[in-house]
Amino acid sequence: MSPLYTTNEWADPNIYFNVAKGMVNGRALYTEIFDHKGPFIFFIYAAGYIISNENFFGMFLIELASWFILAFSLYSTSRLFLGKFISFVITTAFFIFLIKIMKAGGSAEEFILCMEGVTLYLFFKYFKSENPIHKPIYMFINGLLVTAVLYTKINLIAFWIFPLSAIFINILYHKEYKNFLYNILAFILGFLFVSIPVIGYLYTHNCLEEAYKIYIELNSAYAKLGTPKDIVLRLLARILYLFLEPTCLFLLAFMGIFLFPFKYVKNIFARVGIVFSGFILYSVIFMGKFQYYYPIPFLIFGFIGFIYVGAIFQKCFGSFYINSSKTLFFTMLVFVFTCAGMSGLDNTRIEEWILTDENYDRKALMTMRLKKEIMKENNPTLLNLGFGLANNLFTTCNIVPNIKYFVTPNLSHKFYPQLRDEQFQYLKDKKTDFVIIQQYIPSNGYYEKMDSIDTPYSLKRNPFLLENYKLILTDTIINTIDERSVDIYFLYKKKP
16 A cells, blocks of 8 residues: 555455445445445545545555554553563564565455454453443444444454453443443444444445345355354364464464463453453354455454563563663664565565666556556446456556446355346446456366356357457466466457
């Protein structure tokens, strides 16, 4: 998202951005422009688009604010237990692990992690005070956060269930009934504060029913959880997935869930809340379909583990304090160079300063050749019959989607036939100037597992495509975002 990068070519933020672009330009979410994610993420990206409608600069500012809130929340949480310097170090170190598994930035999971950070601070602040009175304003904030997650990725509200229950139970246990009522009302107010504009938008655009069918019913069917036995076996097997980042997802998270609460949290309800929250969040993340960046919200327990390690360090070596600007500067240098080393500098504007224009164009944007061909047309329109890197062409070419199914999320024809059927009708009616098809070069029988109608081999033989469009460019790209896979892109242009 940073302006130091030419753009973000990862598929997910580009579909969010361009669905939001369609919304801002008058297309109704779900009925006139499609994705199966919750509506709130598109509201976030719509704000980014309004700030900057040609690139991700607006989203960069929103993410910058989000990361600042996360960093401040984590640092403040750590300060409840540790000194200034150790709190600063572990907060800084935490972002190194986040960057390692967040792919290219801009995912819904990153924003949800920020919301978890705020709740974590409010949770520990309340129980650390040992005062049974809970400020309603804090519950109002939690109401905002839970509702935002509810309308973004509904299963991840699991994180909030037990911590908030622990707070309410603790209030009741101490017979603070008036405070309990105030907190219930504050939570409801927070819920309404987010719900009214979201539901209001869906209602006024006549897409409320379609939103329910897609966000709730379609995603529930898509999850395909199986029998209870299948779920348990899958959860046990996927413990290995924690080794995608063994330090923070496995070792530190284990400390955060099972060791920290029993040593540093006195209240029994708070202890149970942390442990159960860890269990349920692990379950909802790993029981269904899985992507590399899905565990990002689980990192919050890794940070609690960081505090546990920091407490041991502080006990053994004493408290440390930042007593010179040199210490802070050195720590930040280590952080910056570590992050740069882990994420690489491909696709950055730094290359523009040291490479020729020709080399820079090719290196800075993986889809540069495709972009140049599309931009030869005035006000081009595009249909992406796949997903992947081609999604970013709507961003870099500043294309406002003119059709509902302008890209193809990972929904098979057998599961959701209307998507492909509508796209084939677009081909027949010549709805777009360009059509693009993506073909992976897999080594694991990837296309053998798909419905035949969804494979690029079948799409390239579609009679409507062959009749109305002409192949004008084939480009082979090493995809540095998705595990350096090799993709072939076929760009078609509408015949006169």
